[in-house]
Amino acid sequence: MPELFKLTRVPTLKTPEAFRDHVAKLGIDLPCDDTILLAGESPLTTPLDRVTLNGKTAGNRIAIHPMEGWDGTTTGGVTEEMQRRWQRFGESGAKLILGGEAMAVRPDGRANPNQLIISDDNRAGIAGLVEMLRQAHAERYGTTDDLVVGFQLTHSGRFCRPNEKSKFEPRVAYRHPILDAKFKVTDDSQVWTDDEIEELIRCYIRAARLAADLEVDFVDIKHCHGYLLHEFLSAHTRPGRYGGSFENRTRILREIIDGIRADGNDIDIIVRLSAFDFVPFRPDPEISQPGKLGPGIPVDFSRCLPYRYGFGVNPDNPVEHDLTEAIQFVALCAELGVKLVNLSAGSPYYNPHIQRPAAYPPSDGYQPAYDPLVDVERQIQAVRRIREAAPADIAIAGCAYSYLQDYLPHVTQYLVREDWVDVVGLGRMVLSYPDMLPDAMANGELASRKICRTFSDCTTGPRNGLVSGCFPLDDYYKSRPEFDRLKQIKKTI
Numbered sequence: 001m002p003e004l005f006k007l008t009r010v011p012t013l014k015t016p017e018a019f020r021d022h023v024a025k026l027g028i029d030l031p032c033d034d035t036i037l038l039a040g041e042s043p044l045t046t047p048l049d050r051v052t053l054n055g056k057t058a059g060n061r062i063a064i065h066p067m068e069g070w071d072g073t074t075t076g077g078v079t080e081e082m083q084r085r086w087q088r089f090g091e092s093g094a095k096l097i098l099g100g101e102a103m104a105v106r107p108d109g110r111a112n113p114n115q116l117i118i119s120d121d122n123r124a125g126i127a128g129l130v131e132m133l134r135q136a137h138a139e140r141y142g143t144t145d146d147l148v149v150g151f152q153l154t155h156s157g158r159f160c161r162p163n164e165k166s167k168f169e170p171r172v173a174y175r176h177p178i179l180d181a182k183f184k185v186t187d188d189s190q191v192w193t194d195d196e197i198e199e200l201i202r203c204y205i206r207a208a209r210l211a212a213d214l215e216v217d218f219v220d221i222k223h224c225h226g227y228l229l230h231e232f233l234s235a236h237t238r239p240g241r242y243g244g245s246f247e248n249r250t251r252i253l254r255e256i257i258d259g260i261r262a263d264g265n266d267i268d269i270i271v272r273l274s275a276f277d278f279v280p281f282r283p284d285p286e287i288s289q290p291g292k293l294g295p296g297i298p299v300d301f302s303r304c305l306p307y308r309y310g311f312g313v314n315p316d317n318p319v320e321h322d323l324t325e326a327i328q329f330v331a332l333c334a335e336l337g338v339k340l341v342n343l344s345a346g347s348p349y350y351n352p353h354i355q356r357p358a359a360y361p362p363s364d365g366y367q368p369a370y371d372p373l374v375d376v377e378r379q380i381q382a383v384r385r386i387r388e389a390a391p392a393d394i395a396i397a398g399c400a401y402s403y404l405q406d407y408l409p410h411v412t413q414y415l416v417r418e419d420w421v422d423v424v425g426l427g428r429m430v431l432s433y434p435d436m437l438p439d440a441m442a443n444g445e446l447a448s449r450k451i452c453r454t455f456s457d458c459t460t461g462p463r464n465g466l467v468s469g470c471f472p473l474d475d476y477y478k479s480r481p482e483f484d485r486l487k488q489i490k491k492t493i
Contacts, residue, residue: 003297005165005331005370009359010405011448019407028377031418039441041480043417044409047146048096050395050422051339053268054217058423059095059146059263061416062437063397065342065427066152066220067097067348068111071460071469076107076117081467084476085431086129090136092430093438096423097133098397099152099220099272099378105203108169109228111153111164118151118207126151127214134209148287150218150270151211157228158183165465175233176309178280179350193472197252208267218268218339221256225355226347229253230274233329236308239462245323250332252433257336271333272342275382276312276321279304280350283366290490293361295369296353312345321345323382326380326429327389334391341390342397342425343383348459354379356427357403363463363489365456372454376399380411386422397423405451409440428458449473457486464489469489 013019016034018479019109023030029353038242039045071081082101089097103118103126110117112382118126122210134144158170159181170193180186203219212217223229233253235243240252257269283294288294298319307318312325314320330341348353352365377399387396397419410426427451431437441445441458450473457471468478471486 004367007357007368007371009406010403011453013406015026016410019410021372023377026371026373028374029381030373030377031411031414032407033410033414036440036444036446037442039438040340042409042413042441044413044424044437045441046416048395048422051333051393052337053148053150053270056148056217057146060093060149061423062092062094062428063096063098063102063342063423063425064089064092064094065399065425066102066222067428067468068102068462069468070112070114071467072116075121076104076110076119077117077131078116082116082468083129083132085134086133087433090133090428092434092436093141094426094430095147095284096150096397098270098340098425099148099150099222100116100129100133102152102222103207104162105153105155105200105207108162108171109157109160109203111156111159112161112165115156118153118174118210120210123210123214127369129488130214130216130315148217148218150220150268151207151214152222152272153207154213155203155228155403157231158185158226165168171228173228174243174309178301178309182280182350192240192242194242201255201259202254204256205263205265207261208269209263209265212265212267215444216267218270218420220270220342221253222272223253224272224274224344226274226277226349230311233311233325234277234309244422246328250329252388253332254336254491256308257297257338269336269338269366270340270342271338272344273326274311274346274355275323275326275386276354277310278313278321278346278351278354278414279307279310281353285367293366296351296366297369308493321378321382323385327386328377328383330386330390330394330396332392338394339344340395340397340423341386342423343379343386344399345379352459355400356456356459357400358456359403360455362451362456362459363472365459374398376403380415380420384415387419387421389477391427395422397421397422397425399423399425399427402427402429403454405453406446406448409446412437426454428470431458431468431485432470457490459486460490461486
């Protein structure tokens with residue numbers, strides 16, 4: 001039986017020099033400064049002057065990624081847990097809230113029955129979230145003049161679970177020879193027709209109008225992680241107006257933006273994009289042990305070559321990326337007036353190591369097959385290449401920084417200073433330490449006990465019907481009954 005590789009955990013690398021030595025042994029290019037620069041000196045504190053959003057210049061280079069909540073009402077409304085999360089976003093010191101919450105544009109587009117829906121019925125609650133965020137930011141930082149807040153608009157497509165947490169009700173752009181079985185796609189009736197797509201586009205237009213009415217600064221048209229609009233980018237095998245050629249696979253974005261403008265809505269627009277995707281992965285059954293998943297390996301894709309079911313992937317070897325179309329897509333976004341592209345990669349549903357490199361897998365994932373820093377570096381370098389090729393009038397945000405842990409400030413300040421990226425996006429790690437980077441730049445160090453160690457509880461919990469939150473580090477969630485339930489669930493992984 002093959003053996004698991006021995007993971008060197010980031011907290012054991014006690015100095016930046018030790019971190020760089022480890023990176024060198026891995027053979028990857030991942031720069032790391034010696035010291036954390038303080039506020040006023042750090043490139044992370046410089047305004048984002050490459051673009052404006054709603055006429056505003058974001059006051060620093062720190063952003064909060066949108067997150068998919070599992071803790072709303074069954075009608076897609078706001079709850080106490082959601083309010084607390086948005087308040088913490090405001091307290092974080094980030095000047096770009098890149099969507100706040102993934103908001104479904106219609107009820108059947110929810111990834112879970114408790115996901116927020118942007119609708120007239122939920123208008124007051126959503127307005128309250130924005131007000132709470134801005135107030136929290138003003139109380140801590142004195143002003144919101146340089147704070148930029150938007151909504152992410154989404155339809156979950158293949159991953160829809162709008163009625164029951166355990167039941168997929170997928171609607172897909174095309175039939176997928178590997179993913180269909182896993183996500184319960186059994187019939188061509190689950191594929192969107194062109195007429196249905198036109199109605200969906202109208203849903204996005206209505207959602208953008210509501211966002212403008214609520215006076216947020218932009219909307220994010222979600223194209224990432226295998227959700228519906230991202231899946232259209234890989235619809236090479238789909239016939240008709242929305243599949244096949246690059247022009248057809250990007251048509252839905254163009255028609256959404258055209259529709260927003262035809263509606264007389266001048267709200268600014270950004271896009272979150274998975275720049276590359278690989279085939280699905282699974283735990284290696286030969287190395288799996290009771291209570292411990294095996295390392296991730298790609299499923300057998302030999303019958304699917306050339307691989308025509310991904311975006312930004314080498315069709316002859318779909319465990320390698322090809323950024324040609326990602327670069328082309330960003331250029332198209334600039335032509336359409338999109339102000340910022342927030343880059344990610346892969347999908348948390350079928351290759352989570354790409355998107356969220358982690359030491360500990362979620363319940364539906366697998367162990368790392370190699371050092372997760374390799375996946376961090378791959379995303380950082382992909383973002384660098386896309387940023388270098390991007391038109392001057394569009395900004396690029398990056399992600400996959402959580403696994404850097406203690407060295408996140410050291411690495412990200414380098415990336416911004418050297419123009420590898422314009423904006424540093426932070427995701428679920430802010431659930432445990434929302435003011436991580438402002439704290440680092442105030443004190444020259446981090447509070448180690450607050451740092452996300454990529455336990456993946458924030459994913460394992462929701463995957464098992466629990467609310468989303470940081471169960472290991474946040475006392476608010478430690479005190480809930482779900483804390484003990486999650487511990488029992490993890491024993492069965």
